[in-house]
Amino acid sequence: KYYQGTPLFHFGFGLSLTTFSFDCSHEVVSKGADMLSCAIACKVKNTGSLNGDEVLQVYHKALEIGSVDHPLPKRALVEFSRVSLPSKGEATVTFTLTQEHLKVVNKAGERTLYAGTHEVIISRGSPED
Secondary structure (H helix, E strand, C coil): CCCCCCCCCCCCCCCCCCCEEEEEEEEEEEECCEEEEEEEEEEEEECCCCCEEEEEEEEEEEEECCCCCCCCCCCEEEEEEEEEECCCCEEEEEEEEEHHHHCEECCCCCEECCCCEEEEEEECCCCCC
């Protein structure tokens, strides 16, 4: 159901003629033990000498959710944003995640939120991010 191998090239490989850096922070809004939302702010900077576009991606990974009777993705893309920046320019990209973003598809094809540990990964598409 889900590809479990290693891709030859990561998303966006070789498409940019410039370089970027990013730094993210987050704030979780919760009620009791439940996460209501998570606001993520990422400062993206074009560190290269040319204008360019960068795509930040937010992935969800279910880590410790107990035993399930269906396959789980290694990680699932839940949000993304593209930003155009001039050379040495910077911008802030924001994402708001809810519990809906943490749901995975169960054996019956329904989106389900499993209790346990979930990881949110901010990436440029590279497995090293």
